Amino acid sequence: MKRISSRAIIFKEDKVLLMFRKKRQKDGTIKEYFVVPGGGWEGDETLEQNAIRELKEEMNIDIEITNFVGLEISDFGCANYFVAKIVKGEPHLGGEEREKNNEDNYYEPMFVDLSQLDKLDIVGKEYIKKAYDKQFQILNNAILTDQGICPTCYDKKFGNVLFGDNSKNIIFKDDDVEVFMCANPRAKGHVIISTIKHFKDMMEIDDETCKKVFVLAKNVMNAIKKVFESESVYLCTMCDGPNNHFHLQLIPRYNFEKRGSINFVKERQPYLYEQEKIEQLKKILSE
Ligand SMILES: [Zn+2]
Numbered sequence: 001m002k003r004i005s006s007r008a009i010i011f012k013e014d015k016v017l018l019m020f021r022k023k024r025q026k027d028g029t030i031k032e033y034f035v036v037p038g039g040g041w042e043g044d045e046t047l048e049q050n051a052i053r054e055l056k057e058e059m060n061i062d063i064e065i066t067n068f069v070g071l072e073i074s075d076f077g078c079a080n081y082f083v084a085k086i087v088k089g090e091p092h093l094g095g096e097e098r099e100k101n102n103e104d105n106y107y108e109p110m111f112v113d114l115s116q117l118d119k120l121d122i123v124g125k126e127y128i129k130k131a132y133d134k135q136f137q138i139l140n141n142a143i144l145t146d147q148g149i150c151p152t153c154y155d156k157k158f159g160n161v162l163f164g165d166n167s168k169n170i171i172f173k174d175d176d177v178e179v180f181m182c183a184n185p186r187a188k189g190h191v192i193i194s195t196i197k198h199f200k201d202m203m204e205i206d207d208e209t210c211k212k213v214f215v216l217a218k219n220v221m222n223a224i225k226k227v228f229e230s231e232s233v234y235l236c237t238m239c240d241g242p243n244n245h246f247h248l249q250l251i252p253r254y255n256f257e258k259r260g261s262i263n264f265v266k267e268r269q270p271y272l273y274e275q276e277k278i279e280q281l282k283k284i285l286s287e
Helices: 047-059 094-101 114-119 125-138 141-148 151-159 207-228 262-264 275-286
Strands: 002-013 014-022 030-035 038-041 063-074 077-088 105-113 168-175 177-181 191-195 234-235 246-253
Touching: 002 047, 014 047, 030 094, 030 207, 038 047, 038 207, 047 063, 047 077, 047 105, 047 246, 063 125, 077 125, 105 114, 114 125, 114 246, 168 262, 168 275, 177 207, 191 207, 207 234, 207 246, 207 275, 234 262, 246 262
Parallel strands: 002 077
Antiparallel strands: 002 014, 002 038, 014 030, 014 105, 063 077, 168 177, 177 191, 191 246, 234 246
């Protein structure tokens, strides 16, 4: 019978907990690699209990299983991958791994930055990626906000996992700001100016950034008016809450629309990608 094992993938911020291994090979060289912590099933336990017991023995931590990721069947056996979280303890080596630890057969628990995954030799890497994707599928704005995390900053940091890739809607970008077409606009030509750095609202911005944002807003408004042939462009900002990410809304008003604050709450429309207009805006703003 193939060896059955259970393994726990544990994320902490943008890191994953792994066991770093060094093992002397038959040819005398030392191989360095990582494994997802876990170990063999002992028969009188569930697979979840298997993972919980192994993590306690190997790394001295109490964990709680939160999700099943998948079963890997290979020549080495059947490995069950779970996602888990630490409920008690800081990982440090224990159990038989600690007893047999030496330079030729070395074990060390380690949090590894997720950005390093592709560069490292990791047994079970595909399952870490699967688990990572699974986590983000269930994440949304509201969950992040409840946890005190700004969704906009989170989205940027993790490669647009929440809001998707907006790079083709961007009309201007530098180290301080990002200007892009609103994905669910209140009018054609609705543009958003957002700071790269996190500020929860305008009252928090330093003067220099504030000046820059408003001069830029003036230029973008003129560009929108010209390219979209609107009669005017309205500006508003109403970030309100600890996890809001400062942004300005620039909303055109057209000649067939009434003047006034009604324009701030016009019904949202589906986004129309208009490459030609985007290129025109980009050109004006790059001058
Ligand atoms: Zn933010």
